[in-house]
Amino acid sequence: MKQSIVKCPGCGLMLPNQYFAEPPRFRASGECMELFNQLSYYTIAHGQPEFIHQLALDSYGAQHSGGTARPITTAFSLIGLYLVVEHGFTGKQVQQAHMQLARAKTDWPVLSPPKGDAVMTIQDVLRAEAGEPRDTKIRQWVHAAWSSWAHAHDWVKEAARPVLEP
Ligand SMILES: [Zn+2]
Numbered sequence: 001m002k003q004s005i006v007k008c009p010g011c012g013l014m015l016p017n018q019y020f021a022e023p024p025r026f027r028a029s030g031e032c033m034e035l036f037n038q039l040s041y042y043t044i045a046h047g048q049p050e051f052i053h054q055l056a057l058d059s060y061g062a063q064h065s066g067g068t069a070r071p072i073t074t075a076f077s078l079i080g081l082y083l084v085v086e087h088g089f090t091g092k093q094v095q096q097a098h099m100q101l102a103r104a105k106t107d108w109p110v111l112s113p114p115k116g117d118a119v120m121t122i123q124d125v126l127r128a129e130a131g132e133p134r135d136t137k138i139r140q141w142v143h144a145a146w147s148s149w150a151h152a153h154d155w156v157k158e159a160a161r162p163v164l165e166p
Pocket residue numbers: 008009010011012013028029032033064
């Protein structure tokens with residue numbers, strides 16, 4: 001019997017169908033979410049003190065927006081990517097920025113995700129060797145995910161302003 005393929009509604013990744021349920025938190029196939037779980041074992045165990053897990057989480061969140069994903073998840077993902085790409089924040093600093101923003105604001109707009117499939121996906125990250133090669137890929141993934149959201153950049157910069165003010 002031919003193996004069926006499932007396409008992730010967020011990033012477009014085509015993976016063998018394992019009949020996993022779609023996750024509630026992201027607009028993703030269960031098969032793609034399984035890859036994120038695998039990557040999380042790596043990023044949480046490793047990558048301290050800069051907390052590289054935050055970079056992976058925000059890249060994944062940005063690429064799996066819309067549908068059942070909550071507006072705050074998308075907004076925080078994009079703000080995190082912006083702070084890393086344009087202000088050199090570490091994952092740890094992004095985490096602190098999210099906490100600051102969560103205290104100040106409760107209402108987040110629905111941002112429309114980019115059309116088309118992602119040019120770089122979590123699979124590219126997992127294929128890189130653990131350690132420096134994979135960490136470099138995570139940083140490239142941050143840039144790719146941020147670039148794909150050009151239509152929302154102005155909103156993100158404005159929303160992130162409170163954490164950049166002294
Ligand atoms: Zn995906």
